[in-house]
Amino acid sequence: MTTVEDQTLIDAWRRLLTGSGKSWVVFEHGTCVVLEHPAGDIAEQAVGILREFGPMHVATAAGDFRVLELQQGEGWLVTSHHPDVVTFVPRDDPEDPSHLAVGILGRSRRDLDGTELTVVHAEAAPPS
Numbered sequence: 001m002t003t004v005e006d007q008t009l010i011d012a013w014r015r016l017l018t019g020s021g022k023s024w025v026v027f028e029h030g031t032c033v034v035l036e037h038p039a040g041d042i043a044e045q046a047v048g049i050l051r052e053f054g055p056m057h058v059a060t061a062a063g064d065f066r067v068l069e070l071q072q073g074e075g076w077l078v079t080s081h082h083p084d085v086v087t088f089v090p091r092d093d094p095e096d097p098s099h100l101a102v103g104i105l106g107r108s109r110r111d112l113d114g115t116e117l118t119v120v121h122a123e124a125a126p127p128s
Contacts, residue, residue: 010121023123027113029116030090032086062081075090080110088106
């Protein structure tokens, strides 16, 4: 499985979340935790969420996903069983662009992020 460059992930998530008014944290394999109620160190808060909700377990809700194709054609978002945990899969990454293949790839990357827990970027919401 290829790894997406950090800046590519950061730029994609920044485009997707601009104007949301939310804090967010991106992990090494493309998973983003969007923080509805940030408190303290947002990277630490996101690591706690991803530690619990990132790893994939077959035949449980942690194995479920939904694939959303981005209108700009830059790739897909793969959701998880936690509403604030989503993985970005760039258009050029999957060999098979079917929703099933993209979903399995995104779920696999979420699993890696949920076990490795390597933060590549944290962005706090602008003050309101």
